[in-house]
Amino acid sequence: MAEDKDKLNITEATAKLGDLHISPRKVRAVSDLIRGKTFNEAVKVLTFISKKSAKPLLKLLNSAAANARNNFQLEPEKMWITKITVDTGRVSRRYKPRAQGRAFPINRRMSVVNLTLSADGKAGAARKKTVKSAKPDKK
Secondary structure: OHHHHHEEEOOOOEEEEEEEEOOOOOOHHHHHHHHOOHHHHHHHHHHHOOOOOOOHHHHHHHHHHHHHHHHHHOOHOOEEEEEEEEEEEEEEEEEEEEEHHHEEEEEEEEEEEEEEEEOOOHHHHHHHHOOOOOOOOOO
């Protein structure tokens, strides 16, 4: 079975966080900051950002690094975050009583986060796109 892993040459490690009790819109704001960064850069960003979703995302990133190290013998320090998706999870619906017998809905949204670390150079190439210099128009 160990020979099968060597034959496949696995270069990706994934981790999933299900039912995070923060709305997806708020989690996407933080996940956009670390998309395409190296493992070490992402850890630094998540350590010093003051958002509620930074701590669970850091824990998820460390889990993906542990998966890479233990399952596939990859060095997480040399890996990139190639894919991070934040999807909607379950929605807890409550109702708030209002005047004259009415009820207003309250939707408490949850998030599902999937993270993929990759050792491919493709992630680094995608991150380091060259920007064309702006040339003035000739008149």
